[in-house]
Amino acid sequence: MLRGVELSAPAGSIVALLGPSGCGKTTLLRCVAGLERPDGGVVRLGDRVVSGPGAFVPPERRRVGMVFQDAAVFPHLSVARNVAYGLPRRDPRRDERVAEALELVGLAGFGDRAPATLSGGQLQRVALARALAPRPAVILLDEPFSSLDAPLRAELRAEVRRVLAATDATALFVTHDQEEAFVVGDEVAVMDEGLVAQQGTPSQLYELPASRRVAAFIGDANFIAGTADEGVARTVIGPIALHGPVEGPVEVMVRPERILATEGDGGTVDAVEYFGHDAVYRVRLDGGGSLRSRVIGAPRLRPGARVALAFTGPPTVAYAAPTPPAEPATSVAAAALS
Numbered sequence: 363m364l365r366g367v368e369l370s371a372p373a374g375s376i377v378a379l380l381g382p383s384g385c386g387k388t389t390l391l392r393c394v395a396g397l398e399r400p401d402g403g404v405v406r407l408g409d410r411v412v413s414g415p416g417a418f419v420p421p422e423r424r425r426v427g428m429v430f431q432d433a434a435v436f437p438h439l440s441v442a443r444n445v446a447y448g449l450p451r452r453d454p455r456r457d458e459r460v461a462e463a464l465e466l467v468g469l470a471g472f473g474d475r476a477p478a479t480l481s482g483g484q485l486q487r488v489a490l491a492r493a494l495a496p497r498p499a500v501i502l503l504d505e506p507f508s509s510l511d512a513p514l515r516a517e518l519r520a521e522v523r524r525v526l527a528a529t530d531a532t533a534l535f536v537t538h539d540q541e542e543a544f545v546v547g548d549e550v551a552v553m554d555e556g557l558v559a560q561q562g563t564p565s566q567l568y569e570l571p572a573s574r575r576v577a578a579f580i581g582d583a584n585f586i587a588g589t590a591d592e593g594v595a596r597t598v599i600g601p602i603a604l605h606g607p608v609e610g611p612v613e614v615m616v617r618p619e620r621i622l623a624t625e626g627d628g629g630t631v632d633a634v635e636y637f638g639h640d641a642v643y644r645v646r647l648d649g650g651g652s653l654r655s656r657v658i659g660a661p662r663l664r665p666g667a668r669v670a671l672a673f674t675g676p677p678t679v680a681y682a683a684p685t686p687p688a689e690p691a692t693s694v695a696a697a698a699l700s
């Protein structure tokens with residue numbers, strides 16, 4: 363369910379809709395496509411209102427192309443006939459448009475092939491070519507790589523970004539994968555419980571998340587208790603410069619790569635996670651709690667090592683510490699009577 367969504371996509375840009383299952387990503391996409399009619403609000407494609415009070419333009423008249431999770435390629439039609447499906451039969455440039463779309467997605471010469479002879483990645487390229495052939499103003503992609511294995515997903519998402527940029531079409535790309543959203547999207551809109559919690563460039567979302575929920579969803583984050591005063595938070599790992607005005611008890615968001623772990627006193631390495639390109643130390647603090655520290659390449663510390671931790675990054679964000687819940691009145695009354 364959507365509730366008061368505010369989303370903008372600059373002309374010619376790719377905006378990734380990122381969020382967990384059930385947050386409203388696909389519903390929003392269907393409202394833009396005209397497959398769902400919103401109860402309220404306005405949907406504009408360029409200067410044209412396609413959904414709003416007293417107005418509703420049907421899907422076929424919106425100039426919107428859509429690519430689904432499962433490609434939805436017609437098995438009884440050739441590749442060329444699949445791509446031509448959305449083009450007018452009497453268009454004199456029909457064959458030319460099909461050939462252009464196939465070349466754009468790297469399938470030139472595949473027009474006579476049957477879908478059954480193609481790989482999963484090639485089928486998704488056919489679906490993208492079919493969406494692009496009518497030259498829509500907007501392309502909508504609903505988790506188009508979810509059924510592919512990891513190496514193919516990485517290859518195809520880079521290719522899709524190249525293709526979309528070449529067409530200069532505006533695109534909305536739905537995904538629950540943060541890495542995918544950051545690679546494909548010029549901007550990323552994080553959805554949470556039917557709302558757009560924050561929209562911005564990938565670097566803005568990663569470095570300056572607007573809320574603790576966004577910070578926890580985007581990448582890996584430590585939340586360190588501290589006290590903020592005049593732009594600096596005092597914490598167990600030392601002073602941390604803050605971005606934005608905040609005072610009093612806070613939780614400071616620190617990415618693991620911004621925490622330097624060196625031999626010393628302050629905590630103990632409980633575990634080491636090695637990923638090849640980097641490694642993460644899980645450090646148990648002497649005063650309680652734990653933090654994650656990321657290093658590039660092979661780890662130098664082993665479990666059991668004593669370490670000191672320090673913040674090494676630019677100013678980061680902090681959020682007001684949650685207020686402990688008040689004691690319920692019924693509990694107080696019961697105590698007084700006991």
